[in-house]
Amino acid sequence: MRGDVGVLKRIEKADRRADKASKRLIKKLARSSIGAPPCTTVRATTFLPSSFAPTLAKPNCGHASGLVRVQRQIESARDSSGNRAFLVCELLATEDEEPEALLVIERSALADTKLLERALASKEAASRHLPLRVSHAQTKLLHCDDESLQVGTRATDCVYLSRLRIGEGGLIFYGRDSARGSSTLAPRALGLDAKTFQCAQRLAARLLGARLVS
Numbered sequence: 253m254r255g256d257v258g259v260l261k262r263i264e265k266a267d268r269r270a271d272k273a274s275k276r277l278i279k280k281l282a283r284s285s286i287g288a289p290p291c292t293t294v295r296a297t298t299f300l301p302s303s304f305a306p307t308l309a310k311p312n313c314g315h316a317s318g319l320v321r322v323q324r325q326i327e328s329a330r331d332s333s334g335n336r337a338f339l340v341c342e343l344l345a346t347e348d349e350e351p352e353a354l355l356v357i358e359r360s361a362l363a364d365t366k367l368l369e370r371a372l373a374s375k376e377a378a379s380r381h382l383p384l385r386v387s388h389a390q391t392k393l394l395h396c397d398d399e400s401l402q403v404g405t406r407a408t409d410c411v412y413l414s415r416l417r418i419g420e421g422g423l424i425f426y427g428r429d430s431a432r433g434s435s436t437l438a439p440r441a442l443g444l445d446a447k448t449f450q451c452a453q454r455l456a457a458r459l460l461g462a463r464l465v466s
Contacts, residue, residue: 292401292462294394296453309443319351319422329371331362338363339459355455357427358404387415389441403429415442427456
């Protein structure tokens with residue numbers, strides 16, 4: 253019985269940490285005014301409770317501290333026309349405000365995971381051998397009633413999310429304007445729990461300069 257109480261207390265403590273981290277990230281984005289002025293209304297894709305993982309599936313070997321450098325590399329990535337290629341923010345952070353996972357969304361029409369991998373292939377990254385692993389699983393994150401949402405400078409009515417890994421520990425959730433290569437699945441196929449998925453929806457809408465409704 254004591255063991256059960258201890259487990260519940262640890263779960264409650266982890267939930268409080270996640271809530272605080274999520275609020276910090278949203279405040280950061282509000283201050284930075286990322287994306288275009290809010291003009292598009294997007295809807296949060298909804299799923300049944302059984303469609304989510306019980307908790308976020310994280311890599312066994314974590315290298316969260318390296319995500320600070322990774323985020324800077326992604327922010328500075330440019331496409332062949334010299335335009336900024338991606339929008340990026342922290343999706344999860346520790347109590348010490350160290351990123352545990354990143355949310356990345358295509359900003360340029362020329363952006364894709366290959367460009368992202370090249371952006372991460374700095375001399376430092378190459379020396380540490382941190383390949384980008386792309387999961388084929390994808391889920392629908394946001395949608396709107398018409399093709400008024402701008403993702404990668406393209407008009408679309410949906411944003412899809414997939415899961416990427418850098419080396420053995422770096423975790424990225426990657427948003428784009430269309431489903432690629434396979435059918436869409438429930439969030440649990442990406443190891444997403446409900447709280448992290450809903451946080452990704454809020455942050456993605458803000459990155460895209462859109463107003464989120466349920």
